[in-house]
Amino acid sequence: MLNQVLRVRMDTLEASSEELKQGYQLLAGRALSSQIILDEVKPHAEPLGPHNKLVITCGLLAGTTVSCANRLSIGAKSPLTGGIKESNAGGIAAYKLGRLGFRAIVVEGLPVNPEWYVLVVTKDGCQFQSGSHLAGKGITEKATILYEQYGEKNGLILIGPAGEKRLLTAGIANNDPNGTPSRFSGRGGLGAVMGSKGLVAIVLDDANCSLPILVERETFQDKMREFHQMLLSNPQTSEVFPQYGTAAMMEITNALGGLPTRNFTDGRFAGADKLNGEALHRTITSRGGEGSPTHGCMPGCLIRCSNIYPDRAGKVLVSPLEYETICLLGSNLEVDDLDAIAEANRLCNDYGVDTIEIGCAIGVAMEAGVASFGDAKELIRLLNEVVNDTWLGRILAAGCVVTGKTLGVRRVPAVKGQGMPGYEPRGIKGTAVTYATSPMGADHTAGNVARANVKHHLKDGQVALSGNAQVGVGMLDALGFCMMVAPALKDRQILADMINARYGWQLTAQDLVQITRQYLRAELEFNRKAGFTIAHDRLPEHFYYEVNPANGAVFDFDDADWQELNY
Amino acid sequence: MIRLTVTNKLSRQCEPCCLELNERITVAELLAVLKLPDDREGMLIVVNGRAVYDDECLEQDCAVTILPMLCGG
Numbered sequence: 001m002l003n004q005v006l007r008v009r010m011d012t013l014e015a016s017s018e019e020l021k022q023g024y025q026l027l028a029g030r031a032l033s034s035q036i037i038l039d040e041v042k043p044h045a046e047p048l049g050p051h052n053k054l055v056i057t058c059g060l061l062a063g064t065t066v067s068c069a070n071r072l073s074i075g076a077k078s079p080l081t082g083g084i085k086e087s088n089a090g091g092i093a094a095y096k097l098g099r100l101g102f103r104a105i106v107v108e109g110l111p112v113n114p115e116w117y118v119l120v121v122t123k124d125g126c127q128f129q130s131g132s133h134l135a136g137k138g139i140t141e142k143a144t145i146l147y148e149q150y151g152e153k154n155g156l157i158l159i160g161p162a163g164e165k166r167l168l169t170a171g172i173a174n175n176d177p178n179g180t181p182s183r184f185s186g187r188g189g190l191g192a193v194m195g196s197k198g199l200v201a202i203v204l205d206d207a208n209c210s211l212p213i214l215v216e217r218e219t220f221q222d223k224m225r226e227f228h229q230m231l232l233s234n235p236q237t238s239e240v241f242p243q244y245g246t247a248a249m250m251e252i253t254n255a256l257g258g259l260p261t262r263n264f265t266d267g268r269f270a271g272a273d274k275l276n277g278e279a280l281h282r283t284i285t286s287r288g289g290e291g292s293p294t295h296g297c298m299p300g301c302l303i304r305c306s307n308i309y310p311d312r313a314g315k316v317l318v319s320p321l322e323y324e325t326i327c328l329l330g331s332n333l334e335v336d337d338l339d340a341i342a343e344a345n346r347l348c349n350d351y352g353v354d355t356i357e358i359g360c361a362i363g364v365a366m367e368a369g370v371a372s373f374g375d376a377k378e379l380i381r382l383l384n385e386v387v388n389d390t391w392l393g394r395i396l397a398a399g400c401v402v403t404g405k406t407l408g409v410r411r412v413p414a415v416k417g418q419g420m421p422g423y424e425p426r427g428i429k430g431t432a433v434t435y436a437t438s439p440m441g442a443d444h445t446a447g448n449v450a451r452a453n454v455k456h457h458l459k460d461g462q463v464a465l466s467g468n469a470q471v472g473v474g475m476l477d478a479l480g481f482c483m484m485v486a487p488a489l490k491d492r493q494i495l496a497d498m499i500n501a502r503y504g505w506q507l508t509a510q511d512l513v514q515i516t517r518q519y520l521r522a523e524l525e526f527n528r529k530a531g532f533t534i535a536h537d538r539l540p541e542h543f544y545y546e547v548n549p550a551n552g553a554v555f556d557f558d559d560a561d562w563q564e565l566n567y
Numbered sequence: 568m569i570r571l572t573v574t575n576k577l578s579r580q581c582e583p584c585c586l587e588l589n590e591r592i593t594v595a596e597l598l599a600v601l602k603l604p605d606d607r608e609g610m611l612i613v614v615n616g617r618a619v620y621d622d623e624c625l626e627q628d629c630a631v632t633i634l635p636m637l638c639g640g
Contacts, residue, residue, distance in 0.1 A: 236609070236635050239579055246640035252611055255618040255634070268616075323640025422640055448639040453608045455620055486638040487609070 001213050001503070002028075002062060006102045006126065008119060010197045011050070011109035015119065015126040020103060026507070028060045030086040031478035031519040032104055033075030037084055038522045040106075043529035047079035047189070048166055048196040054107040056097075056157065056202075059480010060499050063098020063212045065300035066224050067231055068482040069498075070095040072157070072174055072185065080168045080189035080357070080399055081417045081441045083527040087190055088445070088477060090297030090306070091174035091183030096155030096204035098212065111198035116164070120150060122205040131200035136161055138350035139173050143181040146201055155204035156181055160352020163191030163200075165389070167397040169353040169361070170195065176297045176306070180319050183297055186354035187443060188418065189399075215504035223497045231302045234488035241305035241484060242294045244277025246323035249422070249450070250331075251276045256456050257550030258427025260332040262373055263363035264413040264420060264543075267427035267550035271336025275326050280307070283338055289314015303484050309342045318346040324444075327422030328359025333366060333379055340376035347383045353397060358386065360400035360412075360419030365392075368407035411542050416441030416532070423448065425539055426548035426555050428456045433466035436537045437562055439523035445483060447473055457553040463564040471567065475516040520567040534559050570628045573601065577610060577635050588625075595621035603633065611636050 003025070008015045020027075027035055033055040045051035054076045061069035072094040078085035097105070100121060111117065116131035134142045139160040146156055155174065158181060162170035170191025171184040214220045231237045240248050250272055253259040257267035273279060284291040284307060291310030296303075297320070306320040321342050329335065329344045348355045362382050365371065370392070371378035385393035395406050400419040404412035413420040418441035425432030430449030438446035447470035454461060473483050479495055489495075492509035500507055527536075543555040568587045575581035588600065594612050598621070603610065612619050613632040625631075 235578055236637055240576075240635050240637065243579070246637075248635075249637050249640040251613075251632075252618075252634055252637060255611065255613040255616060255632075257618075327640075444639055451636045451638045453611075453636065456618075483638060487636075 002060070002098055002101055002103050004101050004103065006105045006121065008105060008107045008126070009109050010107060010111045010117070010199065013111070013117070013128045015128070026515055027478070027519070028103055029057055029071065029073040029478045029480045030075065030088065030474065031515060032057045033073055033086050034084055034519050034523045034526070036104065036106060037075055037077065038526045041077055043526055045077055047077045047082070048192060050110045052077045052193060054190070054193050054197060056105040056107070057103060058094035058097040061502060062094045062480055064502070066498060067228055067300050067302040068298065068485045069480055070098070070298045071480045071482055072097070073477065073480065074172055074185040074190050076190055076193040077530070078188035078190070079166070079192050083416060083441065083530055083532055084439055084523045085188035085190060086440065086477065087171070087185035087187040089174060089183040089185045090301070090482065091155070091176050092299060093155040093157050093174035093204055094480060095299045096206045099206035099209040100204060105202070107194070107197050107199060110196060115198060116200045117198050118146070118201045118203060119199060120203045120205065123207065123209050134200050135164060139181050139352050140350050142201060143175060143179070146203060147179065150203045150205060152179060153207070155206070156201060157204070158201035159191045159194050160350060162352040162397060163195035166192040166195050167353065167394070168192060168399045168402065169357040169397050171352055171354045173349070173352060177299060182319055182349045184349070184354065186356065191352055212502070214502050216501040220498060220501035223494060223501055227494050227498060228302055230488045230490065230494065231485065236487040237303045237484065241303050244281050245293065245305045245307050245320065247275070247280045247321070247326055248277035249323045250326065252450065253423060253428065256427050256450070257548055258424045258450065258456060260327055260413070260420065260422055260424045262334050263332065263367045263411055264424060265411065265546070267424040267548045269331035269334065271334070272331060274336040275330050275338060275341070280321065280338065284309060287312065287314050290316045295320065298482070303482070305484055311339070317342045318349065321345055324422045325355040325359070328356045329362070329379065332359055332363045334374040335376045335379055337376040340379055344379055344383050347387055351387050353386065356421050357399045357419045358383070358396060360414065361396045361403040364400045364403045364409045364412055365396060365407060367411060368409045370407065412540055414442055415539060416536055418442045423450060424548060425543050426457065426553040427551055429459060429553070429555065430454070430456065430462040430465040430469065432539060432555060433462050433557065434470060436539055436557070437466065437565055438470060439527045445473065446470060451487070457551040459556050463561055467565045467567070470520065471513060471516050474520055475512050478516055478519060479512070517567045524567070534562065537562055569625060571597070571625070571631050573631045573633070575601070575603070575633045577604065577633055590626055591624045593621065594619050594623050594625070597625065597631070609636050610634065
């Protein structure tokens, strides 16, 4: 049963397995990482210091082939925001964790000697091995070496040079079913936390692990089939996402005036037609070769919203190319060249940085005049500054807030230190309410309301929408589900039913809501103890008085509006 | 009368069509004419690249696109 925690001490290089603590049995994913952080990490701990912990978790259905149920969740106190952080990704690592029986890996302490380590986890135990031969190498090369050393079927959790250098934009990658190490827990600088612990990679070897125990096997299979049928019968999850991927969002956000453009000064981009889902699909299919417009990032995924983007010769350039990246490295910089964005994405992935945060930082740098908006060659030049570790590159890789302060730019699109993702806050106000109020900082995955059928540029009802979205997506995060299932999910009870059949529990959908509300409150409590107040629940001032030209709106909320939010 | 070019992207099976309708037809009235699936929550109506809402009027020839609402990227 999936009830073990692997506790890894980097100061003594010891690892031991323990049962989930009393009170943790129903927690997984973001709920578990956040609860462990609240319970075990001092709120004033230095994010890169010995008292922070890196908590890696999987969902309650990890290790099974339920579609979209194998997200890997990683949490810590964030060096970027200074608050609690969770960032999740697809890939195969959570599936492997589930097969190994670990619901969490908790990495503690700092190594006594400044050396790099690889943690190898197998059915029979764990070993620390030297990782010094991996240091300084890009993520792709690291993965290749790890496959040669330990086998090609393993799950990998690893950092790039950015994580080793403890840069604030550093993310943590894991590998997809094709072996590509490009599924990123990108946000919040969590790669820097892993780097601070001297851990360059974790290898998850599930060889000889038995099949997951299912308490009510037949019911589980029935409920899984029912859930899969929901995904296959919904047009968004069965047609739109598999065909166009997440880039299909761009036509929507552009129409709403909510597409970040020119360092978030506009919400509509004239070049969006060259970047949207149809353009991406056309480019990939016309080139053929190794490219594919649809690709599953997790074992058994039926939605397959990922893709493989080929170069002009049909060779893989990057996989995937996603909406957020196309926004932040594209429209936000007024770059309308998918090849340039894909190359920029490849550079980010290999160095191990968050494309959202880097895109925000480059937007700020372009506003400072470091390069021109719309210049794709300059985009690549700036990313090479990052990869080559120049001083300018270091500034960019410290995120948009540091970039803004260093270069004297007042328009910095960030909340709680974290750059905004691909939803312009005056164009899609409910999502911006999430940016302002979520303990995660500016993070669309904490509660995106773009799908709601409301006038997104108006204030009415947006706080309630955000609150519901924060709980709704928070539940998926807590269970290890991908948020892409949401349009097909007419009834949350199906999630509880699958979990109940696996564990022999009797949870209701309402129980799942309660668990979610409880951990969201835990996250807020951690941030409050870390020094966050309502003054941190604001957007940068210019969004309150500068109009979004696409829809004439400003962000017109004040602190009192948040009273309506109640987790 | 105004001329509308309607592209329905709710499903791959839908072909673009042209309609001639009275000026000042509302978006809600247009949707009734189009007889779309009964899932107003699941679609966004876009006119000449800009999102419009049920109470808005269409006053001149335009390109209408019906997009499925998605949960994010």
